[in-house]
Amino acid sequence: MPKNHSLDIPLIQAVTLDLDDTLWPVWPAIERAEAVLHEFLQQHAPATAQLFGDAKALRLIRNQVGEEMPELQHDLSELRRESIRRALRQAGDDPTLAEAGFDLFFAERQRVDFYADAIDSLERMAARWPLVALSNGNADIHTVGIGHLFKAKIGAREFGRAKPDAHIFHAAAALAEVPSQTVLHVGDDAALDIVGALGAGMQAAWVNRTGHAWALGQPPHIEVTELGTLCEALGC
Template sequence: MNWQIHRRLEPIRILSFDLDDTLYANAPVMAHAEQYLVDYLADKAPALADITVAQWRELRQQVAAENAELASDMSALRRATFVQELKRRGVAQVETLADEAMAAFFVVRNQVDIEQDIHTLLGKLAEKYTLIAISNGNADIHRIGIGDYFTAAVRPGPGVRGKPFTDMFELAAEKIQLEHPRHMLHIGDHPVSDVQGALRFGAQALWYNSPFKPAEGVPAVTWLPHASIQNIQALRALL
């Protein structure tokens, strides 16, 4: 069996989905996008030509360690890392270059191939439930081709912290006029961002033990979700 119930599931009206490493493998997407970005920055600012993808990741981790709120907003974290390093190296027009680099990155970052079985799954679920996307990443549901299945999508931004803070869940609830958090089931691959974030909000949580593990791995599950699945297609049987 590809799913387990850990706590009693209450009636569900809303399904909220994480995106990266839940609906598709994000590692190859990011590997391509980050290398593109390194090449772009080296072309625009030769002073940065010696910084590798791995070194940019290390710099991001340093910035994230200094600011928990930035750590939950990948777009803001990436931009802040650019700005810090550009300033440190004396590059001119820091803000403009950072904005241009982020715009270029977003184009490549959203070049995601969604498997047909995911399209089929989302289409079936959308017939019964209201679907929303709640992701700490910067994938755009319309650019990656799944926007038609979702009623709303929420990402971190000014005044809106990423998961496991509850800000995005609260914003999503406003968008869809959610009567009570318990009517929502959040589905995601991360035991902290997704499971703890949903439970803190008062929603039900489903942990997807995704095969698409990020390079740094994932932490252990320490908060008990309502259910867990080993295969995303198990949602059809579970729900």
């Protein structure tokens, strides 16, 4: 059963949706992409493949790049590209291979496995309201096959600011051509999605698939364990 705290359904004129871990689990896609990248390094940069022989080592250097270059925190593609470049350089391999390595990683990262409830729920919501994808990640809604269901997409990379910054939520509402207070934002991350949406004056739906307790002050307007339940609560 959904936890409906204060949802005002008649007020809703558009819906914004997070992507990773809301419509699909992100880590299986990332792990496949990391495996493809490692295969590429084994073939073209064996010293790098040996020095950074597992995903944990590559993630560590990615985190280091993020700490040293905070200006890339909103651009996960460039952050990943720069981490590959740095790994190549540290191992003594050709750093220009980073572009080809990233391209393979990025293509595999777009191969996502949707949650069982995602596509039907998107179709039901899209039939009633304009949908805008709102993501800090770098998944492409057209490449993964759902672009036709969305009016628009806004990402932290393109916008230059990431959730929970209120500006990116307001920009998403502008793309939907409705006032921010008439938007329902749907997402899985309590801090980035829910606190961010509430701070931007939107209604917020928390897709809490993992059963975590809410611990961040003002609660979401509605809490559900999957998108089908949300659609039922919305009457779509």
